[in-house]
Amino acid sequence: MATPLAPDRLAAALRAEGVTVVEHDGWRTHNRNHKGPFGPVRGVMIHHTVTKGTANTVRICNDGYAGLPGPLCHGVIAKDGVVHLLSAGRANHAGSGDGDVLKAVTDEKPLPVDDEADTDGNRYFYGFECENLGDGKDPWPEAQLLAIEKAAAALCRAYGWGERSVIGHLEWQPGKSDPRGFSMDAMRRRIADRLGTAPTPPTKPTPPAPSRERPPFPGRQAFRPGQSNAAVEQLGRQLVKRGFGKHYRVGPSRQWGEADRLNVQAFQRSRPELRSDADGYPGPLTWHILWS
Known part of the structure; x- marks a missing residue:
């Protein structure tokens, strides 16, 4: 069985x-x-x-x-x-x-x-x-x-x-x-x-584990209007690091806002695998690629 x-x-x-x-x-x-x-x-x-x-x-x-x-x-x-x-x-x-x-x-x-x-x-x-x-x-x-x-x-x-x-x-x-x-x-x-051969695992864990490389996706609900949490600030800092922080006037914070959404959307539009669903709200694939 x-x-x-x-x-x-x-x-x-x-x-x-x-x-x-x-x-x-x-x-x-x-x-x-x-x-x-x-x-x-x-x-x-x-x-x-x-x-x-x-x-x-x-x-x-x-x-x-x-x-x-x-x-x-x-x-x-x-x-x-x-x-x-x-x-x-x-x-x-x-x-x-x-x-x-x-x-x-x-x-x-x-x-x-x-x-x-x-x-x-x-x-x-x-x-x-x-x-x-x-x-x-x-x-x-x-x-x-x-x-x-x-x-x-x-x-x-x-x-x-x-x-x-x-x-x-x-x-x-x-x-x-x-x-x-x-x-x-x-x-x-x-x-x-x-x-016919032994499995050949990747040389590094996939996806990269510990959080210093790619933190676990916190769920879509973390990035909705009115939400305030550490994941929002974490996302913002990674966007800035990747060159997609132009909509921040002061800088990333824990409070989800329109600047966060616009920066995420700009990042999504820059990647062909994300363009078809570039609404500015991060899902698991956006999160995965942002830390790749």
């Missing part, structure tokens, strides 16, 4: 494989478990998002949309190779698929054609949504492909699975095309090669 990994074990497994991880607000308890069980888990499923921009992609996968509430995956794999954790439980990513495919994954045998949709995939698969338009033209940077390889291998290593436990959405549900732009057979070969 393959029990889902506890959140800390999931994050640790990814980091041990050398994955750069961003843990988003509430991800440990953000799930669809009230709609059905998660587990026993049998494998890992790879998707593309049909979205553009990391911040926008993470927001959609976290919140979902009309008719399909989030989380839409366990992690988003951005083009820069960063994995954004959104859930450790049941997620709306796989939908109904072919029970014969599930049996092949469980037995780690070659996959049959997916010609039925009779089995609940959200129960049995971890899902990674990969930032890509899915049009066959949007590139897959090597950093992103490497992160897919590492993330899938991390889970396989945690459970003692082989590379045949990793499939694409197009191999599970009839009519799906994702991931489009690379071959799942080629990705499985990469995963097999990685599983």
